[in-house]
Amino acid sequence: MRSSTENRILEVAKEVFMEQGLYGARMQDIANKAGINKALLHYYFRSKERLFDVVFGGALTKYFKNMEVLNNNSKSVIDRIIHFSECFIDFLAEYPQMSLFLLKEMSANEALFLDKVKSIKSQEQQGVIQLITDAGLDSKVDPVLFLMQLHSLCAYPFLAAPVFKVIIEKSGQKWSDPLHDKLKSSVKKFITQQLT
Amino acid sequence: MRSSTENRILEVAKEVFMEQGLYGARMQDIANKAGINKALLHYYFRSKERLFDVVFGGALTKYFKNMEVLNNNSKSVIDRIIHFSECFIDFLAEYPQMSLFLLKEMSANEALFLDKVKSIKSQEQQGVIQLITDAGLDSKVDPVLFLMQLHSLCAYPFLAAPVFKVIIEKSGQKWSDPLHDKLKSSVKKFITQQLT
DNA sequence: ACATTTGTTAACCATTTGGTTAAACCAAAA
DNA sequence: TTTTGGTTTAACCAAATGGTTAACAAATGT
Numbered sequence: 001m002r003s004s005t006e007n008r009i010l011e012v013a014k015e016v017f018m019e020q021g022l023y024g025a026r027m028q029d030i031a032n033k034a035g036i037n038k039a040l041l042h043y044y045f046r047s048k049e050r051l052f053d054v055v056f057g058g059a060l061t062k063y064f065k066n067m068e069v070l071n072n073n074s075k076s077v078i079d080r081i082i083h084f085s086e087c088f089i090d091f092l093a094e095y096p097q098m099s100l101f102l103l104k105e106m107s108a109n110e111a112l113f114l115d116k117v118k119s120i121k122s123q124e125q126q127g128v129i130q131l132i133t134d135a136g137l138d139s140k141v142d143p144v145l146f147l148m149q150l151h152s153l154c155a156y157p158f159l160a161a162p163v164f165k166v167i168i169e170k171s172g173q174k175w176s177d178p179l180h181d182k183l184k185s186s187v188k189k190f191i192t193q194q195l196t
Numbered sequence: 197m198r199s200s201t202e203n204r205i206l207e208v209a210k211e212v213f214m215e216q217g218l219y220g221a222r223m224q225d226i227a228n229k230a231g232i233n234k235a236l237l238h239y240y241f242r243s244k245e246r247l248f249d250v251v252f253g254g255a256l257t258k259y260f261k262n263m264e265v266l267n268n269n270s271k272s273v274i275d276r277i278i279h280f281s282e283c284f285i286d287f288l289a290e291y292p293q294m295s296l297f298l299l300k301e302m303s304a305n306e307a308l309f310l311d312k313v314k315s316i317k318s319q320e321q322q323g324v325i326q327l328i329t330d331a332g333l334d335s336k337v338d339p340v341l342f343l344m345q346l347h348s349l350c351a352y353p354f355l356a357a358p359v360f361k362v363i364i365e366k367s368g369q370k371w372s373d374p375l376h377d378k379l380k381s382s383v384k385k386f387i388t389q390q391l392t
Numbered sequence: 393a394c395a396t397t398t399g400t401t402a403a404c405c406a407t408t409t410g411g412t413t414a415a416a417c418c419a420a421a422a
Numbered sequence: 423t424t425t426t427g428g429t430t431t432a433a434c435c436a437a438a439t440g441g442t443t444a445a446c447a448a449a450t451g452t
Contacts, residue, residue, distance in 0.1 A: 005429085023220040024304065027410060037431050042411060097303075104300055106359055107293075108220065117362055129369060144364055144371075145378055148353050151360075156348035159355070163302055164347075166313055168340055173325060175340075182341055193389060201399080223440060233401050238441065240399095 006044050008034050010054065017055045018097045021104050025052075053112075056105060059098060060116050066091050070126055077135040078195050081128060085154055085187045092158045093180055099155045132195075141194050149194075153187050202240050204230045206250065213251045214293045217300050221248075249308075252301055255294060256312050262287050266322055273331040274391050277324060281350055281383045288354045289376055295351045328391075337390050345390075349383050 012034040016025045027048055031038040045051035069087050070080050092099060106113040128150065129143040137143075157164075157179070165175045208230040212221045223244055227234040241247035265283050266276050288295060302309040324346065325339040333339075353360075353375075361371045 003429085020304070021217070021219065021300075023217065026408090028408090038410090039412080039432085040430060043429075046411095048410065100299060100303055103296060103355055103359070104217075107296055108216070110358060113359070114362055117366065127363075129364070142378065144360075144369060145375065145382060147364075148356070148360060149349055149382065151356065152348045152352035153345055156352040156355075157344050159299055159352075160344070160347065162306060163299070163309070164340075164344060166310055167323075168325070168343075170313065173340060179341065182338065186341060186345065190386075199399085222438090224438090234440090235402085235442080236400060242441095244440065 005034075005036065005040070009036070009041060009044055009051075013051055014055050014058070017052055018059075018101045021101070022048075022052050022108065056102075056112070057116055057120075059095075059102060060113075061120055062091075062095075063098065063102065064120050067127065070128065070131060077131055077137065078191065080131065081150070081195070082188050082191055084128070085150060085191065086184050088154045089180060089184050089187070092155060096158050096161065099159050103159075137195055140196075146194060150187070150191070153190060154183075157183060201230075201232065201236070205232070205237060205240055205247075209247055210251050210254070213248055214255075214297045217297070218244075218248050218304065252298075252308070253312055253316075255291075255298060256309075257316055258287075258291075259294065259298065260316050263323065266324065266327060273327055273333065274387065276327065277346070277391070278384050278387055280324070281346060281387065282380050284350045285376060285380055285383070288351060292354050292357065295355050299355075333391055336392075342390060346383070346387070349386060350379075353379060 009030070013025075013030050016030050016033065020026075020029075025048075027041055028038055030051075031041050034041075041051065045054065066088055067084065069084050072080055072083070075083065128147045132138055132141070132143040132146065168175050205226065209221075209226050212226050212229065216222075221244075223237055224234055226247075227237050230237075237247065241250065262284055263280065265280050268276055268279070271279065324343045328334055328337070328339045328342065364371050
C-alpha cells in the first residue's frame with residue numbers, strides 16, 4: 001500500500017496541477033499544501049515532470065475509462081450512446097476542471113499526450129465511431145462529425161462555465177450553475193434527433 | 197503611428213502568449229523572436245503583465261466583435277443567428293488557438309477577465325439571448341442553454357482538434373482538418389431544428 | 393552645429409524555482 | 423540497547439527569470 005504521505009502528495013498535486021498547469025504549479029506550493037518539506041516531494045517523485053506525469057496519466061485514464069460504458073451490449077446503439085453521454089456529463093460535473101486541464105496540457109505538449117493515449121487506448125475498446133458505422137447509422141450522420149458534436153455538447157459547457165456565468169449575469173439573466181439535468185436531456189434530444 | 201518595433205513585439209507576443217500562456221511565456225523568448233534586446237520589451241511595455249494585458253485585451257475585443265453581426269436588422273432572427281455562427285466559425289478557423297487561450301487565462305485569473313469584459317461589453321450590444329427572448333422563441337428553447345450549445349458546437353471542435361486528430365487516427369479513420377463547411381452546415385441544421 | 397528627446401544595448405541584480413545533500417528522526421528488528 | 427532501514431527536514435546550490443541601470447546611438451528640433 002502506498003504511504004499516506006505519498007497519497008497526500010498525489011491528491012494535493014492533482015489539485016494544484018489542475019488549477020495551475022504544469023508551468024504554473026510550484027513544487028513549494030504543493031509541499032506546503034501537503035504539509036511537508038519540499039525535499040520530500042523529490043523523495044517520492046523524483047522530479048516535477050515525474051509527479052506531473054503521474055497526475056496527468058491518472059486523469060487521462062479516468063477520462064477514457066468513461067467510454068467503456070459503450071460496450072454494454074444489452075442495450076440498443078442509441079441507448080448506449082445516450083447512456084454514455086449521461087455518464088460523461090456526470091463525470092465532468094464531478095471534475096469540472098478536467099477538460100480544460102487535459103486540453104491545456106495536451107496543447108502544451110502534444111508528444112506526451114500521444115504517448116499516453118497510445119498506452120491507455122491500446123485495449124481496443126469500441127468507440128462511438130465504430131458503433132455508429134457498424135449499426136449502419138453512418139448513412140444518417142458523419143460518424144466523426146457526430147462524435148465531435150457529442151463531445152462538444154457535453155464538455156464545452158463545463159469548460160466555458162465561468163465565462164458564461166459572467167456574460168450571462170452581465171446581460172441581466174441569472175445563472176444556475178449545475179444545469180446537469182437540462183444539459184443531459186438536451187444532449188439526449190440531440191442524439192435521438194440525429195440518429196433516428 | 198506605432199513604431200515598427202512595437203508592432204513586431206506585439207505580434208511576437210501574441211504568438212508566444214497564445215502558445216505558452218502567461219506563465220509559460222518567457223520575456224527572453226519574445227525578445228529573441230522579435231530580434232531585439234530584452235530591455236527593449238520593458239521599454240515599450242513596462243512589465244510582462246502589461247504586455248500580456250495588451251495581447252489578452254486585444255484577443256478578447258476581437259472575440260466579442262464577432263457578435264456584432266447579430267445586429268443586422270435586415271434579416272430574420274434565425275438567419276442572423278445562422279450568420280453569426282458562420283462568422284464565428286470563420287473567425288475560429290483563422291485563430292484556432294484563440295478559444296483555448298482565452299479559456300486558459302480566464303480560468304487562471306478570473307478577476308482580470310471580469311474587468312476586461314466589463315470594459316468591452318459595455319456597449320450594450322444585443323446578445324443571442326436577448327434576440328431569442330424578444331422574438332418569443334424562448335417558448336421553444338431555453339435561451340441560455342441554447343446559447344451555450346451554439347457556442348459548444350462552434351468552438352469545441354477547434355479546441356479539441358488536436359485531441360480528436362490523435363484519437364481518430366488511432367482508431368483507423370482518417371482526419372480531415374479544416375472541416376469548416378461540414379461544421380457550418382451541421383450547426384445551421386442544429387439552429388433551425390431548435391428554433392423552428 | 394548643437395541640444396534634446398527617443399530608441400537600443402550590454403551588463404547587472406534580486407528573486408524565484410527545481411533540485412541536491414547531509415544530517416536527524418524514528419520505528420522495528422537484532 | 424544498539425543497529426538498521428526507511429522517512430523527513432534544514433540548509434544549500436545552480437540556473438532561470440523578470441526587471442533595472444547606465445551608457446550609447448539615432449533621430450529630431452532649434
